[in-house]
Amino acid sequence: MKYCAFLRGVNVKGTNMKMAEVCQVFKNAGMENVSSVLASGNIIFSSDKNAKDLKEILEKAMSDYFNYEAFLFVKNSEETELFWTKNPFEKNEAFHTYAFVGNENVENVLMKEFESASKTENEKGEIVNNIFYWQIPKGNTLDSSFGKILGKKSLKDQFTSRNINTFEKILKKF
Structure with missing residues (x-):
C-alpha cells in the first residue's frame, strides 16, 4: 500500500x-x-x-x-487525497489555507483552541470529514493567536499542519 x-x-x-x-x-x-x-x-x-x-x-x-x-x-x-479534495475554502491568493494531519479526534481539540483564540479579520477554522482546516490572511500566520497555540509543546505529539498546496504536490507524486 x-x-x-x-x-x-x-x-x-x-x-x-x-x-x-x-x-x-x-x-x-x-x-x-x-x-x-x-x-x-x-x-x-x-x-x-x-x-x-x-x-x-x-x-x-x-x-x-x-x-x-x-x-x-x-x-x-x-x-491523503481527502485533505486536498475536502478543503472547504475557495482558493484565494490573499490567504493561506492549512490542513492538519494528526491523531484521531485532534480536529476537535484544534477547533476548541481555535474558538477560544482571538481572531484576525477573515480568519476561519472548519472541520470537514474529521479534518481541521484553517484559513488566515497571508502575513498573519505566525502572529495570530491560534498560530501561537500550534507551537505548544503539549500538542507536539498530536498533529502537524501543511499548507493546502502541499497536498496537491503530494498527490501529483503519488
Missing part, C-alpha cells in the same frame, strides 16, 4: 535534516519506493504494514538516527 508520512517540526527551530537522509532512514526501516515532497518532511513510500505499526517503526528509526524525539503521522493515499 502507498502511504505518506507527515513529519512534525522538520527544518524549523534547529531541527535540520536533508530529505535524502530521511528517505534513507525510511529505506533502512524496510520501506519501499521512498521519495520526498518538499523539505518540510513529506515522505511517500510503500509498505505492507498498517499505519499504526508504521508510525511506531518510523518514529523510532527517525529518533534513533537524528537523535531527537520524532513525531510523524502516516496516511494512506486515499486518506
